Amino acid sequence: MSTRPIAPSPALREPTNFNTRAMRFDQMRRTAVNHLVTGIAVLSTVVVITPLLLILGYLIYKGASSLNLAFFTQIPKPVGEDGGGMANSIVGSGVILTLASLMGIPIGIAAGVYLAEFGRGKALATAVRFTADVLNGVPSIVMGISIYALIVKPEQHFSAFAGGVALAIMMVPTITRTTEEMLATVPHAIREAALGLGVPKWRTAISVSLRTASPGIITGCMLAFARVAGETAPLLFTAFGNQFWSLSLTQPIAALPLQIYIDATGPYDVWHRLAWAGSLVLIALIMVSVTLVRVFANRGQLKGGS
Amino acid sequence: MTSHSDSNTPEDGLVSVPVPTASESGAPAAEDPPPSVIRRFLATRGSGRLADQAFGGLMVVCACSIFAIVLFILTILILRSKLSLVQFGWKFFTSQAWDPVSGDFGALPFIYGTLATSFLALLMAVPLALGVAVFLTELCPKLLRAPISFLTELLAAIPSVVYGLWAAFVLVPLMRDSLGPFLYKYLGWTGFFEGANFGVGMLTASIILAIMILPIISSLTRDIMTAVPNSQREAVLALGATRWEMIRVGVLRNSRIGIVGAVMLGLGRALGETMAVTMVIGNHAEISKSLFAPGYTLASVIANEFSEATDDTYLSALIEIGLALFLVTIVVNTIARLLVWAVTRGAPARAA
Numbered sequence: 001m002s003t004r005p006i007a008p009s010p011a012l013r014e015p016t017n018f019n020t021r022a023m024r025f026d027q028m029r030r031t032a033v034n035h036l037v038t039g040i041a042v043l044s045t046v047v048v049i050t051p052l053l054l055i056l057g058y059l060i061y062k063g064a065s066s067l068n069l070a071f072f073t074q075i076p077k078p079v080g081e082d083g084g085g086m087a088n089s090i091v092g093s094g095v096i097l098t099l100a101s102l103m104g105i106p107i108g109i110a111a112g113v114y115l116a117e118f119g120r121g122k123a124l125a126t127a128v129r130f131t132a133d134v135l136n137g138v139p140s141i142v143m144g145i146s147i148y149a150l151i152v153k154p155e156q157h158f159s160a161f162a163g164g165v166a167l168a169i170m171m172v173p174t175i176t177r178t179t180e181e182m183l184a185t186v187p188h189a190i191r192e193a194a195l196g197l198g199v200p201k202w203r204t205a206i207s208v209s210l211r212t213a214s215p216g217i218i219t220g221c222m223l224a225f226a227r228v229a230g231e232t233a234p235l236l237f238t239a240f241g242n243q244f245w246s247l248s249l250t251q252p253i254a255a256l257p258l259q260i261y262i263d264a265t266g267p268y269d270v271w272h273r274l275a276w277a278g279s280l281v282l283i284a285l286i287m288v289s290v291t292l293v294r295v296f297a298n299r300g301q302l303k304g305g306s
Numbered sequence: 307m308t309s310h311s312d313s314n315t316p317e318d319g320l321v322s323v324p325v326p327t328a329s330e331s332g333a334p335a336a337e338d339p340p341p342s343v344i345r346r347f348l349a350t351r352g353s354g355r356l357a358d359q360a361f362g363g364l365m366v367v368c369a370c371s372i373f374a375i376v377l378f379i380l381t382i383l384i385l386r387s388k389l390s391l392v393q394f395g396w397k398f399f400t401s402q403a404w405d406p407v408s409g410d411f412g413a414l415p416f417i418y419g420t421l422a423t424s425f426l427a428l429l430m431a432v433p434l435a436l437g438v439a440v441f442l443t444e445l446c447p448k449l450l451r452a453p454i455s456f457l458t459e460l461l462a463a464i465p466s467v468v469y470g471l472w473a474a475f476v477l478v479p480l481m482r483d484s485l486g487p488f489l490y491k492y493l494g495w496t497g498f499f500e501g502a503n504f505g506v507g508m509l510t511a512s513i514i515l516a517i518m519i520l521p522i523i524s525s526l527t528r529d530i531m532t533a534v535p536n537s538q539r540e541a542v543l544a545l546g547a548t549r550w551e552m553i554r555v556g557v558l559r560n561s562r563i564g565i566v567g568a569v570m571l572g573l574g575r576a577l578g579e580t581m582a583v584t585m586v587i588g589n590h591a592e593i594s595k596s597l598f599a600p601g602y603t604l605a606s607v608i609a610n611e612f613s614e615a616t617d618d619t620y621l622s623a624l625i626e627i628g629l630a631l632f633l634v635t636i637v638v639n640t641i642a643r644l645l646v647w648a649v650t651r652g653a654p655a656r657a658a
Binding site for chain 2: 030031033034036037038040041042043044045047048049051052054055058059062106107110111113114115117118119124125127128130131132133134135136137138139140141142143145146148149150153169172173176198200201202205226227229230231232233236237240257260261264265272275276279282283286287290
């Protein structure tokens with residue numbers, strides 16, 4: 001962990017002449033290496049930023065040229081017909097995400113409250129925290145097949161509800177960890193003031209801690225929301241997609257990322273254009289929510305999660 | 307705050323109002339000395355022990371639901387893949403057969419594809435991510451720091467299917483027409499860039515994976531480097547080091563464990579990445595030395611074939627692949643988290 005102590009070289013024990021040729025050469029070499037590494041670091045940053053700009057630029061170019069009013073008002077046309085849109089997918093995504101948020105956000109926040117307010121220093125809390133972190137890294141496709149095995153298989157049909165559950169499970173660990181981190185920034189004095197007035201602990205947690213940390217927690221929820229909004233893999237075998245209007249929770253439902261996947265892997269040029277337009281809409285939704293959240297979170301005194 | 311309005315008129319509650327028969331304070335009331343007026347007032351406001359314990363209990367249940375989720379995933383995957391677990395045993399992971407028609411399954415081509423693409427992606431992403439992190443923490447002018455880190459985090463917000471779309475329509479033609487022939491011409495002698503180049507294949511998948519895991523590795527590495535105390539930097543600078551020597555001795559050496567952790571987290575993400583890889587890897591279950599050759603990964607075989615799997619052995623073989631993926635990512639993530647925690651424990655935490 002710590003730096004190794006640098007042994008004084010024998011040459012340094014006596015007064016040294018720093019102006020020898022070897023010394024000057026060494027100095028030049030070190031300066032050169034310094035500049036070289038600086039250059040590499042700058043270059044790699046440029047290399048990393050470039051694909052982002054390329055992707056965004058190309059997406060906006062292709063998406064904007066394919067986007068029209070029909071995209072927002074029509075459902076996909078049968079194969080061979082021009083036009084059509086993704087209205088049912090946009091609404092379907094809304095249904096699935098609402099379901100997921102209704103299930104995932106309360107559980108996530110409650111688990112975060114436990115970690116920050118009740119479980120400080122307990123072994124259980126450490127275990128929960130760690131499991132949440134690990135669960136965060138579980139591939140989304142695994143969530144998809146587990147929910148398939150749990151809900152879709154016994155019921156014998158794909159459903160919007162199953163899609164919602166799959167996304168909710170993905171939201172929980174992220175929200176738990178952000179809530180905990182945000183609650184940890186609430187000064188103890190505020191809690192103690194509330195407790196000192198005789199406010200019970202549960203009320204302190206809700207009306208004092210949670211309310212003080214609410215900008216950060218909302219940030220966390222929005223980020224989790226944005227993250228699952230673009231997920232395709234868990235919906236492949238749960239919500240399954242639908243070419244027609246459906247709002248029923250027990251029927252297969254269309255979702256924006258799913259429809260993009262179907263259109264992008266299809267053979268028709270019309271579909272590809274729809275996929276580009278869908279991607280632009282999806283990314284606009286995600287970017288707007290993430291950016292709004294940044295502005296929102298930076299305004300309060302509490303700093304939001306990244 | 308709601309409690310504030312409640313305590314506006316405490317005199318009413320304390321003096322004039324006869325305390326209503328407490329529904330919740332039954333337990334304290336049973337004791338010998340009658341509870342004080344204040345205590346009874348608080349009890350009517352829901353400050354009984356019962357309410358507190360119920361709330362605490364609810365929170366514990368929600369927290370434990372996270373364990374439940376992990377356990378449930380594990381159980382259901384094992385249950386549903388029993389058929390293939392029993393039938394193939396360990397041979398499942400060493401066999402190259404993937405024949406749904408005759409019902410013979412082996413996962414080796416997928417394991418190879420997953421490991422090869424992830425490893426290549428790390429090879430490309432790690433040096434770049436380190437460069438970005440060093441740039442952002444040590445070299446970058448303050449003015450640029452926020453916009454650049456914001457941009458790299460935007461990269462993380464792009465959905466995987468959009469990466470896939472971009473890769474399928476931009477990266478694949480690029481690979482087919484310019485990058486591929488270039489690599490063949492100059493590096494063809496290595497044997498890694500041989501055979502027909504259709505644009506889709508392991509190399510394309512690795513490149514898109516590298517782009518996708520870059521922001522995770524670089525933002526975590528940045529956090530870890532920020533956690534190195536400034537006294538370390540100042541100490542090295544005071545010895546006459548150049549800036550690079552300061553970064554190498556003072557920063558990188560102190561944060562190497564955390565950096566390994568960050569890289570492993572990126573690896574975990576790469577192993578499980580599904581959509582983008584499925585769209586560009588070519589989906590062909592064969593082990594080939596050439597990186598131009600189409601391949602298959604654990605995640606993409608599930609995505610592609612799961613809804614076609616009709617008979618039970620096929621389905622349970624696919625679920626066993628999911629189980630393997632789950633266990634491997636759990637192990638990788640556990641190690642990674644432990645390493646990252648070991649370094650950043652003292653520093654203020656951030657959402658990963």
